[in-house]
Amino acid sequence: MSDDTGSTWGIELTPEHPPERLADLAELAEDEGFDVAFASGHYFNRDxxxxxxRMADATDDLQLGPGVVNPYETHPVKLASQTATIDEISDGRAVFGVGAGDRSSLSNLGIERDSPLRRVLETFDLARDLWDGETVTHEGTFTARDASLNLEPAGEIPVYVGAQGPHMLRMSAKHADGVLINAAHPKDLEWSAAQLGQGLAERSDDRGAFESLAFASVSVAADESEAREAARPPVAFIVGGAAEPVLERHDIDREAASAVSESLERGDLPEAFGRVTPAMIDAFCIAGTTETVADRFGAALEHVDGIVVGSPLGPDLEDAVERASEALARASTDG
Structure with missing residues (x-):
C-alpha cells in the first residue's frame, strides 16, 4: 500500500461533513496520489x-476503511460484516482500522473500556476467521456463538491497529498487518518505533509484511498562522487525553495542560481551544505552510513507513488535500 516513492500516503476524512462532501474529497485525494483514505468513527459524527x-462509488483505486472503529460501541462480528461489505462494494479495496476507542467518548455512552488490548486483538482475530468463511464461537472479552457471515471479502483485508501506548504498539507489530500511530512528532514516532521493534522480534514469519503509519494531526495552508489556528481544536483533545510521559517528553507545562483538560471536561470548547499553547501545537500537530509541513513529514518518515494526514487537514479542506499531497511528494523525494 504505497506510492511510487515507497512510502504510503494516507488521509483521514472525518464524517463531521456530509457524505457527499467526503466522497468528493476522497475523489480529490485519489487524484492527488493518496493510497488510502480512512473515515474516522465517533458516535457524534456520521456513520x-x-x-x-459513498467514497467507494467516487473512487477507483483508493483503499478505504474505518480509521478507527472500536469493538465496544459495536459488536466485533458486526464490525467484520460492515468492513466486508465495504470490501465487496469497492471490489477488494477495504482495510480494517480498529482500536480501543476514546475513553471519554465511551464514558459518555456509559461504556467501560475494559481489557482494551485483549479486546482489540480478539476482535481482529475473529474478523479474520469470519472473512475466511468460518463459523466462529468465541468466549473472551466478548461473546459470539455460531457466528458467520453471508458474504466473503474479495480478498485479504489488511488490519491496521490504532495505537499509542507501548503494549498496543507491541501487540500490533506482533499480530496485525499495520499500525496507525497516534502521533505527529519525531520524538513520539521514534519512541513508538522502538516499541514496534520489540513486537516485530516476536512476529511469526508467516504473518507477512508489517507497515507503520503515523496517524498525524495535520493543518496546512498558504498562511502559517491560519494553519496553526485551525489546529487548536484537535490539539486540545490530544492534550486532554495525553499520558503524563508524553507531556514530559515534550516539556509541556502541566498547569497549562490541566487547564485545557478541565475546560474540555466542563464542555467549554472555546475556552479549551483558547488555552492551547504554541508548544502544544508544535508537539501534537504538523501545522504550517506547505514548506513547513513537508519538512515535518520528512522528519516523521525517518521513523515510519508512511503518513496518514489527519484532522483538521487545514482551514480549507480542498486546498489542504492538494497542499498535503505536495508536501508528501517533497518529503518522499527528499528522503
Whole structure:
C-alpha cells in the first residue's frame, strides 16, 4: 500500500461533513496520489461505513476503511460484516482500522473500556476467521456463538491497529498487518518505533509484511498562522487525553495542560481551544505552510513507513488535500 516513492500516503476524512462532501474529497485525494483514505468513527459524527460506501462509488483505486472503529460501541462480528461489505462494494479495496476507542467518548455512552488490548486483538482475530468463511464461537472479552457471515471479502483485508501506548504498539507489530500511530512528532514516532521493534522480534514469519503509519494531526495552508489556528481544536483533545510521559517528553507545562483538560471536561470548547499553547501545537500537530509541513513529514518518515494526514487537514479542506499531497511528494523525494 504505497506510492511510487515507497512510502504510503494516507488521509483521514472525518464524517463531521456530509457524505457527499467526503466522497468528493476522497475523489480529490485519489487524484492527488493518496493510497488510502480512512473515515474516522465517533458516535457524534456520521456513520463511517455509510460514508465509506459513498467514497467507494467516487473512487477507483483508493483503499478505504474505518480509521478507527472500536469493538465496544459495536459488536466485533458486526464490525467484520460492515468492513466486508465495504470490501465487496469497492471490489477488494477495504482495510480494517480498529482500536480501543476514546475513553471519554465511551464514558459518555456509559461504556467501560475494559481489557482494551485483549479486546482489540480478539476482535481482529475473529474478523479474520469470519472473512475466511468460518463459523466462529468465541468466549473472551466478548461473546459470539455460531457466528458467520453471508458474504466473503474479495480478498485479504489488511488490519491496521490504532495505537499509542507501548503494549498496543507491541501487540500490533506482533499480530496485525499495520499500525496507525497516534502521533505527529519525531520524538513520539521514534519512541513508538522502538516499541514496534520489540513486537516485530516476536512476529511469526508467516504473518507477512508489517507497515507503520503515523496517524498525524495535520493543518496546512498558504498562511502559517491560519494553519496553526485551525489546529487548536484537535490539539486540545490530544492534550486532554495525553499520558503524563508524553507531556514530559515534550516539556509541556502541566498547569497549562490541566487547564485545557478541565475546560474540555466542563464542555467549554472555546475556552479549551483558547488555552492551547504554541508548544502544544508544535508537539501534537504538523501545522504550517506547505514548506513547513513537508519538512515535518520528512522528519516523521525517518521513523515510519508512511503518513496518514489527519484532522483538521487545514482551514480549507480542498486546498489542504492538494497542499498535503505536495508536501508528501517533497518529503518522499527528499528522503
Amino acid at each position: 463511517p461505513f455509510v460514508v465509506l460506501s
